[in-house]
Amino acid sequence: MQETSTETTSGVTLIDQIRSRIISGELAPGELIPETALAEEFHVSRTPVREAFKVLQMEGLVHIRPRVGTYVHEPTRREIVEMFQIKESLEGLAASLLARRGAVPELEVLQRNIDESDAAAAAGDAARYAELVGEFHWTLVRGADNDKLTETYAWLMNQLAYDRLVNSTVADPKRLTASDREHHRVLEAIRDKDPYGAEMAMRDHVHASSRAALHRIFGDAGPRPAPGDPATGTTTDHTEEK
Template structure:
């Protein structure tokens, strides 16, 4: 039977492993590590001040999540989704975010709506200043606020997993360089919020799905198709 000290030690190790997985995952999702980058166990163990064993375990977890791929006798690399996978992930994104907008519109005036209004104001300033990095951060924040505002735990769980696989932030940064896209995206966000504030759940879902479809078209036009497996 495990002692209280052993149980505490096991719990601490588990928490550290979870934290390491979360840190590496965030670095991939935010674009700190780009698609195709080598994730060296030695470099990661030095960076995060841990031994190679927890790094190896963390990379195995991220492999199951579809974020990295292991090439035997070569190493572990940040996985690049195929063109088809990106298209399919955006189809799911459209469905989930459309549902989130619909659910939020039904809730009435909740704190997330105030946060979304503030977000739009800040995004407008970022667009006027041509600050693409702030725009990318605020766009991601808008979508996360929308999903949080839906107040559906399972929706949030599936959405987070989807966004991790999509590695969304680098894609947003790419589309913001397209002529006219920053202003178009801002206007699409504004339309979504107007329907939500008006408690028009069907209009909110329609506007959100249209916005995601427009984003998908921008991303896929910039993505060079890879193997379709």
């Protein structure tokens, strides 16, 4: 039996496997992660499983309770709000940087993504649309051509378990349609080489997404509406009441 390595026979590490299950929602927030079952599944001792848990705890994905077990971290409302605030800033910056770059390959990838997203939205295919959402956001971030931004964004997306949140929010047809329109506005500003407009469009999109996510999780209205939110006509700022 493999005693110390956290790499599985397929070359994928235990850390990657467990992280993926948490982010996808296969392991739900608050769920006890079965240490012995994982060791048996991947044909390793419990030692590498525990080492993987330590790494994932540093990433904020699990919480180790001595003599009790390891649980998937269940973020508080405040934590989710704060992570979305950072996401809003990072993606707003990414959109602004991409708008400054001119005609780069990422623009055509984004356009194809939006074309496919339109089709998924028209068909009411929430699962496919959720996949395209992830592609859209990651293409935009990578298109900013800023390695430190990309690294920080990857860490944040893991903590936020964003794929799970997207699948939940776009299950609402109204949110799916609104999200699709928001993506159009972001790309239009980027193509117009309007850094400020692109940043504001992206910030408003992420803010709207955060409101939808908080409503799905906690049943509240989420953060206050963004400036000029067409759904409310409000002119409040982005400040979150905590």
